[in-house]
Amino acid sequence: MDGWAIGSVVAAAASFVAGCASGLAYARRGAPPAPPPPEHEASTWAEIDYEDLAGGPAEEPAAQPARDGELIGICIDIANRLRDDNPALWERLNERLAKVGVDAVVPDGEPFDPEVYDAVDRQPTDDPARHLTVASTLFAGYSDRGTWVRRPEVIVYVNEDPAEETAK
Secondary structure (H helix, E strand, O other): OOHHHHHHHHHHHHHHHHHHHHHHHHHHHOOOOOOOOOOOOOOOHHHOOHHHHOOOOOOOOOOOHHHHHHHHHHHHHHHHHHHHHOHHHHHHHHHHHHHOOEEEEOOOOOEOOOOOOEEEEEEEEOOHHHOOEEEEEEEOEEEEOOEEEEOOEEEEEEEOOHHHHHHO
16 A cells, blocks of 8 residues: 555544544433524524524434444444554544543553453563563453443463473
């Protein structure tokens, strides 16, 4: 792919991500209230409030969890693709998601907790202090206001002491 094509893909992804985050925030807040009816008739075209003539902005149905989940899932899928290829855009996406209550969780260096993280592989280490800590995060986790949407998938350091192996 040439530079122009990559730039176009990144720009399209950024626009899509911004739209997803905006739509998610709009859906969570619910539709805005309809504006009050005009107090008097407008005397010139410049004074006409066209939203009032159309009955105000079209009201959307109340936010549905399935729709929120779908938008969040789309944003997480895009984030998976961006994390290694375009870290700046990945950060921007996560900042937008955080504004609507969806937080990325990258627990690199933290103690491994099997109740919170999914271990998908292990990394040998000679350092006993690193034993059972998160070496790296393969896929970031996401929580929606404290509820897991996806748990982080991590690689865990394991201290395999050769002295223990020979004792067995």
